[in-house]
Amino acid sequence: MTNSITSSHYIKSLAFDYVETHSLQRGDEYEAAIQVLKPELYNLKVRKEKRNNLTDTEEIRLNELDALLSVTQYLIDDTGRFHFSSQRTNTFQYGNEAISLLKNILLTKTTDVSNWMCAPIYRDAIVFYKSSGEIVSALNICLSCEVMAIGSSCQVVADCSTYEMLRKFFKDIGHPVES
Structure with a gap:
């Protein structure tokens, strides 16, 4: 079950000292990595289905690849790791x-x-931090679908105009954004 919160309630609920903007799931390096990872995933899946003879290491790799490629990707996964394709684009202090x-x-x-x-394909994200470096929240943004999420269990609902303003915000700070 997915919960939801409006963008205004979301931002009002956060106590943070700085933010980072991140770009993910885009660019030539990402596309090249996907071209290598997808066939590896496919081959492991086929072997498991047909022969069920994967080693423990291959089983772990299958699970890693499955998590990485088969579902909606977020900037930060359930283990606290940043997506392999993420790139920090900016850091801004609270003031x-x-x-x-x-x-x-x-x-x-x-x-x-x-x-x-x-x-949604979350290609943009904003991470809110305490001064200690502790992550307060990560907001995943899909500008194409006009969807935001804190993770798989909570959507952030926003007005249509919010996404156009976010697109302009990202462009103005030099963050890569698709047209």
Whole structure:
């Protein structure tokens, strides 16, 4: 079951000292890695289904690849590891004007919500930190589907206009964004 919270409730509930923006699941290096990993996953799956003769190491690798390629990917997985393709693009301290802008974007009143029927591909994320370096929250964003999530169990619902403002925000800070 998935819970949900509005973007304004989400940002109001966070106590943080700085944020990082991250880009993931994009670029030539990522595409090259996927071209290697998908056949490896396929071959291990076929061997398991047909002969069921995987070694313990191969079974572990199958599970790793399955988790990495077969489901919606988030910036940070259940074990606390960042996605292999993630790249930090910016860091902003709490008083920075970029943080004020981001907060205002997320505080946009939610009145018109998109309901695309596609599976989100989270290529953009914002990580909120305490000064100690402890992660407070990670907001995964799919600008194509206009969906945000804190993880697999909680969606962040936002107004349609929020996503256009987030796209502009990311572009303005030099973060790569698809058209």
